[in-house]
Amino acid sequence: MHIVRTIDELRSALRSRRERGNSIGFVPTMGALHRGHTSLMSEARRRCDVVVASIFVNPAQFLDPAGYDRYPRNEEEDARLAESEGVDLLFAPPVAEIYPDGFATAVTVRGELAGTLHDTRLAEDGQLSGMCTIIVKLLNIVQPTVVFFGEKDLPHWIAVERMARDLNVPAEIAVLPTVRDTDGLPLSSRNVQLGDHRQRAACLPRALRAALDVVDSGAGTPLEAKNRAREELDVEYVEIEYVEILNIETLRSATDLSEPSIIAIGARVGGVALLDIARSAAAISAPETTHG
Incomplete structure (x- = not known):
């Protein structure tokens, strides 16, 4: 497994594979990996020729800066788990690579869907736009054949499915069942x-x-x-x-x-x-x- 930090490096690594007609599976994460994440990687490995996973704690999805600072991070352990599941490329960029100076664009989902997610508090103000923006960026960077989400992350995959339809994103959206611990609590x-x-x-x-x-x-x-x-x-x-x-x-x-x-x-x-x-x-x- 190769860990890459920059967009150019990742695109370069994928170019020859794409030219050979390889299918590309992508698992976007914010790290702190667990069996829920690795089940997605395992399915990506089963279905696709090349597997890419990303680790990026997205500051735009945290309404409280303290929550962003507290979010668990352990890249060494994350890399070990990703490699054990057959991930080929692990994209772990610094914040400045994703949001360089002068970054001024945001993507969001509006209308009835966004209203429902907000009214039911499945997504709070600001979070939906932050999530949609990073997913669009990652999909543009990786250009996967299939992108994998866990069922529990409902605001993510519901919004991404809508975004994929509206913006003609060519990637297939695959939603897999929630993985639970022995006490029934979903892994998170x-x-x-x-x-x-x-x-x-x-x-x-x-x-x-x-x-x-x-x-x-x-x-x-x-x-x-x-x-x-x-x-x-x-x-x-x-x-x-x-x-x-x-x-x-x-x-x-x-x-x-x-x-x-x-x-x-x-x-x-x-x-x-x-x-x-x-x-x-x-x-x-x-x-x-x-x-x-």
């Missing part, structure tokens, strides 16, 4: 910040499962499913931000449990913002849409 780089609150955070996947049971039974209503989730949340220690059941295509609040849906729970545990989501059985059985 933020989990290391939970400390002694880790056990309390496990009520989120239990709440998600309770809501999912109601949704998949088809016997209740969206409100009943949300109430079941709230009953499982440890409100003494968990600050609930939202419990939403959304139509997977429109991201509007579901009105009928027969609709393919996403159940999303956002909460703070010990001050750490956590997100857990799952697709209903109807959503999983529906044909997956990709863009290419």
Whole structure:
């Protein structure tokens, strides 16, 4: 595996591979890698001739500079994990390489989709634009055949799918199932910040499962499913931000449990913002849409 720091170096390394007709799989990350990330790399290795992963903690996605400073970083361990999954090129640029002096352009998603993500607090003001901008830059730099996201990162892949349609991005968008720890908590780089609150955070996947049971039974209503989730949340220690059941295509609040849906729970545990989501059985059985 080769670690590259500059855009020119990465493009040069990919040029000959692209000329040979190799397919390129890309896994964008902010580092602090875990099994969720490595599952994406493994799938990219299985599906593509060349695998590129990126590690870039994007300052534009942090509304609080302190959050950016606290974000866990361990490039040496990240590189070891990436190499073990067969990554060919690890792109780990400094901030100045991505945002040079005079950088003045931003990409964002507007309209109903952005409004829904904001209203449900799945994406806060400023975060969506920061995420879309870095993804467009990375896709332009790597020019992958397929880009891989984890299901839990719903604001990312939903916005990127819309962006790919609107801007005619040729890459295929692949969304893989969430990888969970033994206590059911979805793997996340933020989990290391939970400390002694880790056990309390496990009520989120239990709440998600309770809501999912109601949704998949088809016997209740969206409100009943949300109430079941709230009953499982440890409100003494968990600050609930939202419990939403959304139509997977429109991201509007579901009105009928027969609709393919996403159940999303956002909460703070010990001050750490956590997100857990799952697709209903109807959503999983529906044909997956990709863009290419």
